[in-house]
Amino acid sequence: MEFYKILEMWYLNNKRNLPWRNSSNPYFIWLSEIILQQTRIQQGLDYYKVFTEHYPTVQDLANASEDEVLKDWQGLGYYSRARNLHFSAQYICNELNGKFPTTYKELLKLKGVGDYTASAIASICFNEKTAVVDGNVYRVLSRYFNIDMPINSPKGIKYFKELAQELIQNAHPKEYNQAIMDFGAMVCKPQNPTCETCVLADGCIAKAKNLISSLPVKEKKLKVKNKFFNFIVIDNGDLTVIEKRTGNGIWKNLYQFPLIETNKPVDEETLLKHDFFKNHEFKNMDIALYNPEPWIHKLTHQHLHTHFWIINTKHIENFELTAWKNIDDFAVPKLIHNFLEEYKTK
């Protein structure tokens, strides 16, 4: 039996029951695909529920503010996804008269929609034969056909896309694309794949050559930077100070306490010499280090060594103030959220 047919049959009997699979509405499929980029289904489920309930149509999403959308995205990470989702919703409503794009080519024009997502929506909603290539597909194909070309090299990306595109030619695109992804997630897993009961085992070259654990091949070029964050938590009992992050780095457009970044851990004396305290005078202030041991927040490319400094003062000048009771209205990074959860109970 052909490759695609085995997967389609397997899918018929083993597919997962996921909320967006009850729909062919491109708006819902789009939401699910953006939420699931680089994200496990279990982690995305609650967010899918919130977004479909809070923004039942693309118009509702377009009418919301970015702050509102980011608040609902809080905790999921890769926040450009939320900003692009909101931007593209407005683009669809304003430029496309609310009509969702219906082809791979047009879907690609949406911010935040790349080759994978355009292929997924085009195949699932419009039956277009565009093969998805995600982490699951790389794994299944590299093993079954024993391909050791690095999946994150330009040649590898092109090669796997072309192979996937060949394999979908005689298939039902909607079912086949979801089949190979489910199969990769449930059977041909990164670790401990269940080769003993695998329906593709007979033709799997990597299994025959005992190469399963070494495929797929990925070039690793990850260097982690250490950064040192000092958050200034100003507190007069009722009010505090938070700022919106600008620029193009992490957590763009999320909120945080005023931040002093240093190139190494600093003590109180050194911290107080920073420009921040030259620009802002605190009368009768009392400063205390909240966490003597740094919280090390680990991101993919950076380790953030974080200290929270509490400034108790009755006189806060030259700041925009935020009431503690309203602090939960703002979208904050997980790191700040964790701090708030601890701090407000004290």
Added chain:
DNA sequence: TATTCGTGGTC
């Protein structure tokens, strides 16, 4: 085109 963008799970 190499780098950057979060958070959580797995072993």
Added chain:
DNA sequence: TGACCAAGAAT
């Protein structure tokens, strides 16, 4: 426990 991975995309 640190390395790897997760329905990738933008720059």
